[in-house]
Structures are given as C-alpha cells and as structure tokens.
Amino acid sequence: MATLQIENITKRYGALTVIPELSLSVEDREFCVLVGPSGCGKSTLLRIIAGLEKINSGRILVDGQDVSDMEPPERGIAMVFQSYALYPHMDVDRNMGFGLEIARTPRQEITARVARAAESLHLDTFLKRRPRELSGGQRQRVAIGRAITRKPTLFLLDEPLSNLDAALRVNMRVEIARLKGELNSTMIYVTHDQVEAMTLADRIVVMNAGRIEQVGAPLELYEQPCNRFVAGFLGSPAMNFLKGTVTEVSAGVAQVDLAAGAMIAVPLERGVPAGSAVELGIRPEHVRLNDDGEGPEVSGRAGVVEMLGSDTFVHVRKGEEMIVVRDSRARRLKVGEEVQLRFPPGACYLFEAGGRRVSRLAGMADAA
Structure with missing residues (x-):
C-alpha cells in the first residue's frame, strides 16, 4: 500500500514535449484509471512512474519518498504489461517466482507466495504448464500473479486486457475487480476502454495531449464533464x-x-x-x-x-x-x-x- 504524488513533471524527446507540466495525487489503496485517446501520454506516464522513462523536470514521490532518480527495482513497484512478457522456457510456477529468485528470496517463501497468488488467480492446476500451453486469459493472469508475488507498494497495469477477445476481456475485468478488493493495494491502470474505466476505477484521470483534462469518480465525470472533450x-x-x-x-x-x-x-x-x-x-x-x-x-x-x-x-x-x-x-x-x-x-x-x-x-x- 502506498500514496503517489506526481509534482510538476515534464517529459520531452528532443524538441518534442509529450507531457507538459503535470501533477497528480493517488491515495493509498485507490484504484486510479488513466484514460484517453491513443498518443495522449497515458502509457508514457505509467512508464515514468515505474522508472522506465526518465523525467526532464519535477519529481515523483511514493509514500513521501522521492523516487525520481531511483532505478525501477529500487522503487518497489510492479508493472503488468500489455504483452504479458512471460519467459517461454519457464513454467507458470517459475515465471511467477523468478523475480523473487533474482532478489534472493528464500525458496520456502517463494513457494508460499506463488501458491497464494496461484490460488487467488485460479492458476493452481496450471503451475507446471509453459506459456504456449495457456490461453490468452491464463497468460495475463500469470503476468498479474508475477506482480502479486513481489508484494509491491504500487501495482501498475498497462492495458492488460487489450490483447484478449471480447469474452475474455469481460472475464478478466471481473477477475481484476475481485483482486482489487482482495489485495487492498494502490493500483494505477491504463486503458483506452471506457467500460473498464467506468467499472473498475475509484477515480478516472482523463488525459489529452499529455495534459489532464479532468479527474473524478466515474459517474461524476460521466454526469458532470468539465468540457466537450471529456463529455465526448x-x-x-x-x-x-x-x-x-x-x-x-x-x-x-x-x-x-x-x-x-x-x-x-x-x-x-x-x-x-x-x-x-x-x-x-x-x-x-x-x-x-x-x-x-x-x-x-x-x-x-x-x-x-x-x-x-x-x-x-x-x-x-x-x-x-x-x-x-x-x-x-x-x-x-x-x-x-x-x-x-x-x-x-x-x-x-x-x-x-x-x-x-x-x-x-x-x-x-x-x-x-
């Protein structure tokens, strides 16, 4: 569990400014969803929080600690990618626990954490399978399980359901909603799908051209849009x-x-x-x-x-x-x-x- 403060950050690639000055606060145990059209900067912002992209100015604080110059492993943050990013030669058990192995976590604790994550994600019977033997929804659950086992301060999810078909998207959306209640953790979720945003979020952040247009509860934004962009x-x-x-x-x-x-x-x-x-x-x-x-x-x-x-x-x-x-x-x-x-x-x-x-x-x- 953690709070996140983003204070006046900017991000440029050469002469191109993709995120002008931006500030945002995320409360402890809040499920915050970033939405906006393609190219609006939501995935870039998520990668900045994770430490995968460096900022040009401003700072990022997790639980009051400035992590702006920290490397990704030092931030205590877990990220679930759109592409699953599983190791094809490892089974589910090893995929979910490999990050803990790298961190030299005792074997007994790795086994216990993987078992708990597998049970919560209904992956108990798939632990010895490799990614190619899993469906898209099962692979996404393994990617989420890998994040859960690390017990991060923040969960970051970058369009985790975009590669799934319509039926699997609905099923996984229900799974994530259930996990949201069980894990009781701070989560930041990027999506272009407004159904995911409306059904999962405690607060929605609507972005456009690297800027925040409006922040609020789902029904607040739906019923009380501040401008035409949010309304549309x-x-x-x-x-x-x-x-x-x-x-x-x-x-x-x-x-x-x-x-x-x-x-x-x-x-x-x-x-x-x-x-x-x-x-x-x-x-x-x-x-x-x-x-x-x-x-x-x-x-x-x-x-x-x-x-x-x-x-x-x-x-x-x-x-x-x-x-x-x-x-x-x-x-x-x-x-x-x-x-x-x-x-x-x-x-x-x-x-x-x-x-x-x-x-x-x-x-x-x-x-x-």
Whole structure:
C-alpha cells in the first residue's frame, strides 16, 4: 500500500514535449484509471512512474519518498504489461517466482507466495504448464500473479486486457475487480476502454495531449464533464453534439437556436453572450424517440438501425446533423422511416466555442 504524488513533471524527446507540466495525487489503496485517446501520454506516464522513462523536470514521490532518480527495482513497484512478457522456457510456477529468485528470496517463501497468488488467480492446476500451453486469459493472469508475488507498494497495469477477445476481456475485468478488493493495494491502470474505466476505477484521470483534462469518480465525470472533450470521450455511443447559436440570455437561461431546427432553453452556470456559437450535448440514452414529453421536438429519418437485443441504436439524420438514440424498448424501426426526437432540457449540456461547459446541470443544482 502506498500514496503517489506526481509534482510538476515534464517529459520531452528532443524538441518534442509529450507531457507538459503535470501533477497528480493517488491515495493509498485507490484504484486510479488513466484514460484517453491513443498518443495522449497515458502509457508514457505509467512508464515514468515505474522508472522506465526518465523525467526532464519535477519529481515523483511514493509514500513521501522521492523516487525520481531511483532505478525501477529500487522503487518497489510492479508493472503488468500489455504483452504479458512471460519467459517461454519457464513454467507458470517459475515465471511467477523468478523475480523473487533474482532478489534472493528464500525458496520456502517463494513457494508460499506463488501458491497464494496461484490460488487467488485460479492458476493452481496450471503451475507446471509453459506459456504456449495457456490461453490468452491464463497468460495475463500469470503476468498479474508475477506482480502479486513481489508484494509491491504500487501495482501498475498497462492495458492488460487489450490483447484478449471480447469474452475474455469481460472475464478478466471481473477477475481484476475481485483482486482489487482482495489485495487492498494502490493500483494505477491504463486503458483506452471506457467500460473498464467506468467499472473498475475509484477515480478516472482523463488525459489529452499529455495534459489532464479532468479527474473524478466515474459517474461524476460521466454526469458532470468539465468540457466537450471529456463529455465526448466517456460514453458509448458517444454524446451527441448539435450546433447552435445563443439568441438570448435572461435570468441565467440561454435560448439556443439549434441548426437541427429547434429552440431550447438551457440554464447557465457561466455567462455566455447572445450571438455566441455553441454546441448542445445530449447523451443517446436521454434522447426521447417518438415520445410526448418535455423539450423541443425535432423530426428526422432513421439512417442506420442497430438492434443489439436489449438496446437499439438509431442513427437519425437531420440536415447535416447525425443524432444517435439509444432506445431500450428496442422498437423495430426501418431505415428511412421518419421519427420524432425530443431533447429534455434537464439532460442537455451546453459548450462554448473553446469547449468549456457553460450549462448548469440539474443534478448539480439539486445536490447543492
């Protein structure tokens, strides 16, 4: 168990700055997930914490100790890689205990630690197999077990499930969630999969171009994104964004004329002048399809209908706008059929031209 403080670090490769000045704190026994698009710097940040990449400035503290200049083995950190990185000529038993052998740990303790890790990961019956005799999920569990046996102060996991098929990803996600509770350790997990982030994290760190956009609990980020980037990154299908213009602001409410052909009133948290170009955001599950109710009505035609069983995703074309609707009642619409959409004002977000959210969320106001 350990705390982690990252203080004003920068990382450059020659003239290229991949991480501008960045700070982050991770609490003891917290499961912190780093998410963001490819190239945003999340794996680089993880490698910096592990000591595999050197920083150009700033410092990294583990439990208050500055480890910035320490070599990886001295930091007390274990890392699970995307590629498993198992020794092909060693069986599972030896793979999991080899790091302890290098550290000259007594044989009896190695055996005990490997046995405990194998039991928690359901690998008891595979200890004498070699990696080529294991499935992808089993290999990933061996890689995690190798980290567990070292009893590190920090667990770092770099997209550990990305090489698995869909079913194995779900199974391993459940395994990691179970281990999270059993190990009671500090974990930092990198992924581009928002389902993993939303289901596993105590806190999510959303990164973009080497910078942190927002940090918070999963539902906090989902419901209260600070800007358009965070709002669009979290959620599947992604949030809908509709272009509009503010025609009037009165008593903290903006009247927005949508290019999709409707007027909507949105409560403001921050001022925005009349005449401003804005974007209205609404999640697919909040758009009402062929319903009477609150909010302006927009007509359009179903362009693509994706029936997934429990849900149907309807892609509705309105002029130049494409609006995705998530309909849990799984109506069997036909492509080209005309539909009516409603946007409940309480579920709408408003973003100014720079991407900052300016709307006041109903949930936030109620909580206050």
